[in-house]
Amino acid sequence: MFSAQTYQDRRTVLKSSISSGILLFLGNIENPVNFEHNPYYFRQDSTFLYYFGIQEPRIAAIIDIDENKTIIFGDELSIDDIVWMGRQETLKEKSLKSGVSETLPYAELPKYILKAKSANRKVHYLPPYQSSNKILLSDLLGIKIAELQPSVEMIKAIVKQRSVKEAQEIVQIEQAVNVSNEMHLLAMLTAKPGIKEYEIANAIQHLAGNKECGMSYPPIVTINGGILHNHYRLNTLKNGDLFLNDSGAETAMGYAGDLTRTFPVSSTFSTQQKEIYEVVLNAFENAQRLLKPGMKFKDIHLKASQHLVEGLVDLGLMKGNPKEAVQNHAHTLFFQCGLGHMMGLDVHDMEDLGEQYVGYTEEEPKDTKTFGLKSLRLGKALESGFVVTVEPGIYMIPELIDIWQAENKNAEFINYDKVNEYRNFGGVRIEDDFLITNDGYRLLGNGLIKTVEEIENYRKEHLS
Amino acid sequence: MFSAQTYQDRRTVLKSSISSGILLFLGNIENPVNFEHNPYYFRQDSTFLYYFGIQEPRIAAIIDIDENKTIIFGDELSIDDIVWMGRQETLKEKSLKSGVSETLPYAELPKYILKAKSANRKVHYLPPYQSSNKILLSDLLGIKIAELQPSVEMIKAIVKQRSVKEAQEIVQIEQAVNVSNEMHLLAMLTAKPGIKEYEIANAIQHLAGNKECGMSYPPIVTINGGILHNHYRLNTLKNGDLFLNDSGAETAMGYAGDLTRTFPVSSTFSTQQKEIYEVVLNAFENAQRLLKPGMKFKDIHLKASQHLVEGLVDLGLMKGNPKEAVQNHAHTLFFQCGLGHMMGLDVHDMEDLGEQYVGYTEEEPKDTKTFGLKSLRLGKALESGFVVTVEPGIYMIPELIDIWQAENKNAEFINYDKVNEYRNFGGVRIEDDFLITNDGYRLLGNGLIKTVEEIENYRKEHLS
Numbered sequence: 033m034f035s036a037q038t039y040q041d042r043r044t045v046l047k048s049s050i051s052s053g054i055l056l057f058l059g060n061i062e063n064p065v066n067f068e069h070n071p072y073y074f075r076q077d078s079t080f081l082y083y084f085g086i087q088e089p090r091i092a093a094i095i096d097i098d099e100n101k102t103i104i105f106g107d108e109l110s111i112d113d114i115v116w117m118g119r120q121e122t123l124k125e126k127s128l129k130s131g132v133s134e135t136l137p138y139a140e141l142p143k144y145i146l147k148a149k150s151a152n153r154k155v156h157y158l159p160p161y162q163s164s165n166k167i168l169l170s171d172l173l174g175i176k177i178a179e180l181q182p183s184v185e186m187i188k189a190i191v192k193q194r195s196v197k198e199a200q201e202i203v204q205i206e207q208a209v210n211v212s213n214e215m216h217l218l219a220m221l222t223a224k225p226g227i228k229e230y231e232i233a234n235a236i237q238h239l240a241g242n243k244e245c246g247m248s249y250p251p252i253v254t255i256n257g258g259i260l261h262n263h264y265r266l267n268t269l270k271n272g273d274l275f276l277n278d279s280g281a282e283t284a285m286g287y288a289g290d291l292t293r294t295f296p297v298s299s300t301f302s303t304q305q306k307e308i309y310e311v312v313l314n315a316f317e318n319a320q321r322l323l324k325p326g327m328k329f330k331d332i333h334l335k336a337s338q339h340l341v342e343g344l345v346d347l348g349l350m351k352g353n354p355k356e357a358v359q360n361h362a363h364t365l366f367f368q369c370g371l372g373h374m375m376g377l378d379v380h381d382m383e384d385l386g387e388q389y390v391g392y393t394e395e396e397p398k399d400t401k402t403f404g405l406k407s408l409r410l411g412k413a414l415e416s417g418f419v420v421t422v423e424p425g426i427y428m429i430p431e432l433i434d435i436w437q438a439e440n441k442n443a444e445f446i447n448y449d450k451v452n453e454y455r456n457f458g459g460v461r462i463e464d465d466f467l468i469t470n471d472g473y474r475l476l477g478n479g480l481i482k483t484v485e486e487i488e489n490y491r492k493e494h495l496s
Numbered sequence: 497m498f499s500a501q502t503y504q505d506r507r508t509v510l511k512s513s514i515s516s517g518i519l520l521f522l523g524n525i526e527n528p529v530n531f532e533h534n535p536y537y538f539r540q541d542s543t544f545l546y547y548f549g550i551q552e553p554r555i556a557a558i559i560d561i562d563e564n565k566t567i568i569f570g571d572e573l574s575i576d577d578i579v580w581m582g583r584q585e586t587l588k589e590k591s592l593k594s595g596v597s598e599t600l601p602y603a604e605l606p607k608y609i610l611k612a613k614s615a616n617r618k619v620h621y622l623p624p625y626q627s628s629n630k631i632l633l634s635d636l637l638g639i640k641i642a643e644l645q646p647s648v649e650m651i652k653a654i655v656k657q658r659s660v661k662e663a664q665e666i667v668q669i670e671q672a673v674n675v676s677n678e679m680h681l682l683a684m685l686t687a688k689p690g691i692k693e694y695e696i697a698n699a700i701q702h703l704a705g706n707k708e709c710g711m712s713y714p715p716i717v718t719i720n721g722g723i724l725h726n727h728y729r730l731n732t733l734k735n736g737d738l739f740l741n742d743s744g745a746e747t748a749m750g751y752a753g754d755l756t757r758t759f760p761v762s763s764t765f766s767t768q769q770k771e772i773y774e775v776v777l778n779a780f781e782n783a784q785r786l787l788k789p790g791m792k793f794k795d796i797h798l799k800a801s802q803h804l805v806e807g808l809v810d811l812g813l814m815k816g817n818p819k820e821a822v823q824n825h826a827h828t829l830f831f832q833c834g835l836g837h838m839m840g841l842d843v844h845d846m847e848d849l850g851e852q853y854v855g856y857t858e859e860e861p862k863d864t865k866t867f868g869l870k871s872l873r874l875g876k877a878l879e880s881g882f883v884v885t886v887e888p889g890i891y892m893i894p895e896l897i898d899i900w901q902a903e904n905k906n907a908e909f910i911n912y913d914k915v916n917e918y919r920n921f922g923g924v925r926i927e928d929d930f931l932i933t934n935d936g937y938r939l940l941g942n943g944l945i946k947t948v949e950e951i952e953n954y955r956k957e958h959l960s
Contacts, residue, residue, distance in 0.1 A: 063527050064625045065539045066750075066841075067848040070713050072536045075529045114895050115832055118723035161528045163627030167641060177631060234705035241698035244730075249534050259582035266708075286530075368579055377530075384531040431578050 033085040033285070034200055036131035042083055042193065043131075047097055049189040053154030055095040056145070056172075058165045062089045073246070078377035078384075079158060081286050082194055084130045091123065092141050093132070098153060103134045105141040145172045156183035158190070161384045184389075191382055191389045195374065196417035201287065202467060202476070205376065205419055208289035209465050209477030211245045211281035216293050216480055219253065219277045220487065221494050223269055223297055229253050230265035232277070240281045248288035248379040251279035257294060257459030258427045260369060273297040274305055274458045280379060288379040290421050291480060292463035295487045299495065306484055308426050309460050311343025313483065315424040316462045319371060323414065323422070323466055323473035329391075330411035333371035336424045337363040337404075341445075344426070349454065352445045361404050362445035365436055368429070370408030372421040375465055380409060381419070414468045419476065423463030430455045497549040497749070498664055500595035506547055506657065507595075511561055513653040517618030519559040520609070520636075522629045526553045537710070542841035542848075543622060545750050546658055548594045555587065556605050557596070562617060567598045569605040609636045620647035622654070625848045648853075655846055655853045659838065660881030665751065666931060666940070669840065669883055672753035673929050673941030675709045675745035680757050680944055683717065683741045684951065685958050687733055687761055693717050694729035696741070704745045712752035712843040715743035721758060721923030722891045724833060737761040738769055738922045744843060752843040754885050755944060756927035759951045763959065770948055772890050773924050775807025777947065779888040780926045783835060787878065787886070787930055787937035793855075794875035797835035800888045801827040801868075805909075808890070813918065816909045825868050826909035829900055832893070834872030836885040839929055844873060845883070878932045883940065887927030894919045 033039075046055070059080045062071035076087045084093055084104065091106035104127045109120060127135045136144075148155055155173065159182040160166045170177045197205070215236035222235045233253045240247065254262040255269055257276030269275065275297050280289035294312075296305055319336040341354040341363050349366075350357060357363060374381035374390055382390045391410040392398045399405040410420065433455055435441075437448045465476040481490050497503075510519070523544045526535035540551045548557055548568065555570035568591045573584060591599045600608075612619055619637065623646040624630045634641045661669070679700035686699045697717045704711065718726040719733055721740030733739065739761050744753035758776075760769055783800040805818040805827050813830075814821060821827060838845035838854055846854045855874040856862045863869040874884060897919055899905075901912045929940040945954055 063536065063627075065536075066542050066625075067844060068625045069847065070843065072527065072529075073714070078530050111895065111899065115893055116723070116725045118720060118726055118728070119895060120728075161530075161532045163527075163631055166631065167627055230708070231706055234702050237705075238698050238702040241701075242695055244694070250537070256582060259580070261580045262582055264582070264584075379534065380531060383533065429579055431575065431583060435575065 033129055036129055038198075038200070039083060039085055040131035043095055043102060045193055046083065046189055047095060049192070050097055050156065050185060052097050053156055054145075054148050055097065055186055056155055056157040057083060057093040057095075058157070058160070058168060059086070059091045059093075060089060060162055061164045063162065063164070076286065078286060078382070079190060079194075081377055082190075084132070086126045086130055088123070088126065090138065092138070094141075094144065096148075101134065102132050103136055103144070104130070104132050105136050105138050105144075107138050142172055149173070154183075156186040158182050158187060159384060159386065187385045187389050191385055194376060194382055195390070196415060197376060197419055197467070201376065202419070204283050204285055204287035205289065205465070206476050208245065208248065208281045208283045208287050209291070210289075211240055211243050211283075212279065212289035212291045213477055213480045214243075215239055215279055215281060216277060216291055217490070219275075219279075220293070220295055220491055223275045223295070224495065225270050225297060227269050228265070229255065229267050229269070233265055233279075236277075236279055243281070244284050245281040248280040248282035248290060251277070253277050253279065255297070255458065257461065258429050258457065259459070260427060269297045271298045272302065274460065276459060276461060278461065278463065282379075286377050288375055288377070289477070290375055290379050290463065290465060292423055292425075292461040293480065293482070293487070294460045294462065295491070299491055300488050301484055304454070304457065305460075307347055308454075308457065309484060311340060311347065312424055312426055312460045312462050314343060315339035316422060316464075319422050319424060320464070320466065320473065323420070323468060325416045325468060325470065326413055328411065328413050329372070329420065330396075330405075330408060333408055333411075334358055336371050337367055340367050340424060340426060348450045349447055350445050351447055357442070357445040360442055360445065361402060362442035364404035365432060365442070365446060365451070366426045366428070367424065368404060368407065368427060368432070369425070370410070372423050372463075373409040375419045375421055383409070416468055416470045418468040419465060420468065421463055421465050423461055425459060425461035427459035427461075428454050428457040497593055500593055502662075502664070503547060503549050504595035507559060507566060509657055510547065510653055511559060513656070514561055514620065514649060516561050517620055518609075518612050519561065519650055520619055520621040521547060521557040521559075522621070522624070522632060523550070523555045523557075524553060524626055525628045527626065527628070540750065542750060542846070543654060543658070545841055546654075548596070550590045550594055552587070552590065554602065556602070558605075558608065560612075565598065566596050567600055567608070568594070568596050569600050569602050569608075571602050606636055613637070618647075620650040622646050622651060623848060623850065651849045651853050655849055658840060658846055659854070660879060661840060661883050661931070665840065666883070668747050668749055668751035669753065669929070670940050672709065672712065672745045672747045672751050673755070674753075675704055675707050675747075676743065676753035676755045677941055677944045678707075679703055679743055679745060680741060680755055681954070683739075683743075684757070684759055684955055687739050687759070688959065689734050689761060691733050692729070693719065693731050693733070697729055697743075700741075700743055707745070708748050709745040712744040712746035712754060715741070717741050717743065719761070719922065721925065722893050722921070723923070724891060733761045735762045736766065738924065740923060740925060742925065742927065746843075750841050752839055752841070753941070754839055754843050754927065754929060756887055756889075756925045757944065757946070757951070758924045758926065759955070763955055764952050765948055768918070768921065769924075771811055772918075772921065773948055775804060775811065776888055776890055776924045776926050778807060779803035780886060780928075783886050783888060784928070784930065784937065784939075787884070787932060789880045789932055789934065790877055792875065792877045793836065793884065794860075794869075794872060797872055797875075798822055800835050801831055804831050804888060804890060812914045813911055814909050815911055821906070821909040824906055824909065825866060826906035828868035829896060829906070829910060829915070830890045830892070831888065832868060832871065832891060832896070833889070834874070836887050836927075837873040839883045839885055847873070880932055880934045882932040883929060884932065885927055885929050887925055889923055889925035891923035891925075892918050892921040
């Protein structure tokens with residue numbers, strides 16, 4: 033945990049931006065796998081972590097703006113619990129570390145909410161993503177799940193605050209990134225012909241675990257990098273494959289890292305692999321240089337797309353004017369997703385609170401229709417203190433190529449004959465994490481090898 | 497998956513034991529960790545696996561007894577899904593492997609249920625344990641979550657069927673046990689002074705992962721074995737500690753192993769450790785020999801308790817007549833839990849269906865009040881084909897000792913002065929998995945070292 037003062041200060045800022053009512057914060061539970069008492073690992077809700085820092089299931093908190101009170105609700109261990117789970121720090125003790133002196137049994141929460149509602153006071157709450165909290169909110173408020181109405185006022189205030197990272201949060205994120213760096217170096221040493229994809233996933237999770245880190249998301253470790261969210265891991269690596277590793281660590285406090293590297297299973301890139309890789313790398317480096325306060329991330333995304341097109345024109349896969357190609361979304365045959373997203377206590381930071389608030393503004397809302405842009409999670413102007421990923425890529429998806437070609441879609445920009453030579457190419461993505469600073473950006477962590485030469489040299493040196 | 501015939505045969509047996517109505521089976525979803533699209537690993541519901549075998553989120557099935565139809569409900573991938581997740585086997589193809597030829601879109605499920613309800617037909621369903629299925633059932637049936645009424649007829653029929661394992665299920669369980677054996681040998685090599693508990697957890701998970709297995713439950717790897725469900729893993733091992741490892745693998749098809757070994761962090765047991773260990777081992781071996789069809793597991797539990805008391809009397813921690821001590825529950829100061837449980841597709845097999853049906857009978861229901869017996873998950877007579885764990889233990893719990901001593905509880909059977917010499921001893925548990933056969937029992941798996949001599953020799957040979 034950070035200091036009690038940290039959590040108090042954060043709550044003070046939040047309180048000052050909400051006019052009246054009660055702010056309700058629900059922690060997560062231990063979610064059952066195949067029966068109630070066989071749970072998945074516990075992960076506290078990120079907003080709860082941000083304002084209270086307590087990593088314990090089945091607790092909740094309220095900040096009562098009207099009465100200027102903060103209360104944590106939860107149950108102390110019974111002697112039965114202590115027999116089964118051992119003596120632990122009490123909730124009272126944990127709450128004090130969060131700067132909260134008042135705790136009440138969990139059963140008092142419904143009463144508190146009922147009383148507030150009877151007095152016609154507003155109860156602010158966030159959009160629930162775990163089903164248990166959907167049920168809980170429905171019960172607490174006496175509203176059907178489908179009719180829950182999260183507080184936009186509360187969401188906006190929290191997004192504003194959590195978007196700008198404190199120095200101590202940056203330290204945590206860099207810790208996550210540095211462990212992620214090690215995971216990626218290990219993957220580069222583990223990946224060789226005959227190895228299964230899941231062996232690499234297991235190895236990097238083992239490494240992270242021994243540094244007291246979890247995974248900030250299910251790792252994508254695949255020889256089919258063209259599949260964007262590929263969680264199939266039973267393939268065997270062979271010479272000639274391109275291996276894509278999109279994985280990041282999560283620190284014990286909950287902060288994420290998120291990196292991607294793509295490298296050949298053979299000791300060196302093939303010419304085709306190297307050419308595509310360098311197109312992506314060039315787009316990456318140009319995008320990185322554009323990071324600064326005031327710059328709209330959507331514009332960086334479009335610039336990066338243009339750099340990808342320029343490279344693909346050079347290779348003969350595309351043709352015509354790159355700017356016009358991007359305006360016509362022709363690049364989305366190869367780059368179907370977004371350039372990046374916010375990162376912090378969540379790998380897609382605050383995604384549970386709603387992309388429209390985290391990544392966009394009311395004046396410039398998200399384009400939810402256009403293929404490509406509808407997958408861009410972040411479009412708005414950057415601010416100092418934001419942490420973002422930059423992750424351009426080129427993905428060859430046979431199904432998509434076939435559909436576009438059958439429609440002759442964007443034929444003025446795409447050389448389908450040439451593209452078909454790449455249909456089993458797979459995909460290349462390069463991703464790093466950046467802090468937006470007053471005058472630009474700073475790469476988070478100690479840096480991870482990225483050029484063709486660096487990757488080939490590293491593997492040559494370390495693979496026997 | 498097993499053969500289509502297997503699933504068809506299982507469904508035929510089930511159908512024949514339900515008089516009328518519709519049997520509704522809900523698969524599990526991908527449960528969110530910290531936002532909707534960041535999920536925990538997917539684990540299909542065990543009953544769904546048993547009757548349909550399909551490992552895919554957000555599908556459901558019905559067996560319509562009245563109309564003699566079996567339908568799987570779920571959605572095929574859209575082109576958007578294929579772009580993101582790659583082309584996969586269709587639900588239709590998967591369903592055929594399960595012997596089901598009729599599939600319908602997921603949205604047809606509510607209509608089917610509504611129609612059946614309108615016709616006053618009974619819809620049988622199981623107790624939901626994941627919150628998402630609580631919400632789904634409530635929506636499908638138009639009943640409040642608190643008012644859901646799972647079908648006892650369906651539960652009983654399924655428990656009867658799943659309790660007796662098929663030969664091919666035993667093969668799966670033995671595969672899980674054999675991987676678990678390897679995990680335990682690795683732990684014995686990994687555990688040494690200076691190592692953290694979580695490093696052992698990570699090492700055994702890594703080993704299991706590379707054999708395409710998961711964990712059948714969160715491993716208990718601890719130097720505080722006196723804490724029964726201890727998931728704190730930050731302690732550093734030191735000479736003199738007793739290390740308890742309760743962990744088991746789960747095969748890709750979902751079958752569990754569940755083993756416990758306890759061993760000294762030093763190369764050899766101390767005299768005190770060895771003495772307590774051999775008391776537990778003696779109880780274990782005597783309990784094992786009692787396993788056979790017709791024998792009530794509760795009686796084996798009580799016999800094992802008596803053997804523990806006899807050993808503790810020999811060591812001076814207890815006194816008086818062991819049989820009377822057990823009748824007075826005096827042994828529960830040291831053995832607070834149950835001797836074992838059913839195992840199969842769940843480590844506590846079918847615990848979601850209700851212990852009263854899985855472990856007990858209407859004639860002899862569970863004792864839910866008495867300390868000790870209330871934690872015994874299995875009490876009823878064994879049958880050929882059951883798979884059970886046997887796991888006696890002795891646990892020193894300072895908090896419990898203090899409470900009993902303050903009340904002078906069972907003072908005629910307990911030497912509190914002597915017991916207090918052991919208050920920081922920790923705990924010893926020994927656990928193996930057994931198949932009940934026609935004439936007795938068979939240890940599952942290839943066997944794992946268990947005696948003091950075997951463990952000391954193994955570690956001496958392999959630790960540098």
